[in-house]
Amino acid sequence: MKQGKQTALLGSVAVLGAGALWGSMGVFANRLYDLGYSPLGVCFLRSFFALLLFGVWLLLFNRTAFLVRIKDLWCFLGTGIASLAFFNICYFTAIDRTTMAIAAILLYTSPVFVLLISRVLFAEKMTPQKLVAILLVLGGCVLISGVLGNDASLGAVDLLIGLGAGLGYALYSIFGRFAIRRGYGSATINFYTFLFSSLGLFPLADLSRVTSMTSSHPQNVLTVLLLALVATLLPYLLYTWGLLHTENGIASILAGIEPVVAALFGVLLLGEPLPKGVSLLGMLFILVAIIIPNLGQRKGGADR
Numbered sequence: 001m002k003q004g005k006q007t008a009l010l011g012s013v014a015v016l017g018a019g020a021l022w023g024s025m026g027v028f029a030n031r032l033y034d035l036g037y038s039p040l041g042v043c044f045l046r047s048f049f050a051l052l053l054f055g056v057w058l059l060l061f062n063r064t065a066f067l068v069r070i071k072d073l074w075c076f077l078g079t080g081i082a083s084l085a086f087f088n089i090c091y092f093t094a095i096d097r098t099t100m101a102i103a104a105i106l107l108y109t110s111p112v113f114v115l116l117i118s119r120v121l122f123a124e125k126m127t128p129q130k131l132v133a134i135l136l137v138l139g140g141c142v143l144i145s146g147v148l149g150n151d152a153s154l155g156a157v158d159l160l161i162g163l164g165a166g167l168g169y170a171l172y173s174i175f176g177r178f179a180i181r182r183g184y185g186s187a188t189i190n191f192y193t194f195l196f197s198s199l200g201l202f203p204l205a206d207l208s209r210v211t212s213m214t215s216s217h218p219q220n221v222l223t224v225l226l227l228a229l230v231a232t233l234l235p236y237l238l239y240t241w242g243l244l245h246t247e248n249g250i251a252s253i254l255a256g257i258e259p260v261v262a263a264l265f266g267v268l269l270l271g272e273p274l275p276k277g278v279s280l281l282g283m284l285f286i287l288v289a290i291i292i293p294n295l296g297q298r299k300g301g302a303d304r
Contacts, residue, residue, distance in 0.1 A: 080196025
């Protein structure tokens with residue numbers, strides 16, 4: 001029992017680490033935007049360079065991770081295209097059509113999708129702790145975004161696009177769980193996620209422009225590599241490993257630390273204003289939400 005609790009704790013720590021690393025994405029993305037890259041170009045580069053880095057590592061140390069059964073490829077189409085590629089398209093489209101604040105709020109509806117879908121597909125229990133944590137995460141994201149001070153209205157199409165980002169974000173946990181139940185480890189899941197995501201984003205990226213900009217300046221290559229490693233590959237490995245030992249719903253809530261870390265990076269590295277008032281309260285909401293589900297988690301491991 002004690003070992004089970006320790007394993008569950010490590011799973012939670014891994015998911016928290018993933019959320020923190022995802023929170024650093026804006027640092028690298030803003031640098032690339034300043035250099036003239038488009039959002040879709042950055043999305044493609046994230047997946048493609050993560051695929052290259054991870055593929056080389058697997059060739060050297062874990063070639064068996066490439067082995068998959070043809071009948072299981074739908075799981076990786078799910079994590080790669082239905083989740084990672086679809087989420088990126090919807091999220092950056094929502095940013096373009098609305099605001100960063102509104103897009104972020106709609107993105108972090110993902111825990112709601114995860115818990116509802118996991119309740120149906122995996123029979124995960126909907127506990128009072130999870131419900132409270134969901135409300136705190138959503139409320140915290142609203143407060144951090146500052147949208148309460150805006151008068152912006154949201155059309156039906158924009159709302160659907162934003163909710164699509166939240167759904168796509170959530171589907172990684174769902175399809176990842178199916179892959180785990182079929183005996184695949186995090187290495188296999190992540191490699192094929194990046195592969196199918198890259199294939200899905202390839203037709204949408206301006207490849208000639210992306211290639212010329214990346215190859216023309218050495219610092220661009222370094223920034224892209226850091227984006228792929230720190231904000232893409234490592235967090236996905238941590239999150240997928242964490243799913244082995246944490247319920248989908250709890251994992252999605254723990255990953256809600258991402259906007260808190262993103263705000264801190266913005267203040268410390270990008271010179272953005274220090275969160276005050278309701279934004280600071282929103283960060284506290286999310287931190288409390290991270291603690292609550294673990295207080296009620298009595299058994300280690302995900303429901304496999």
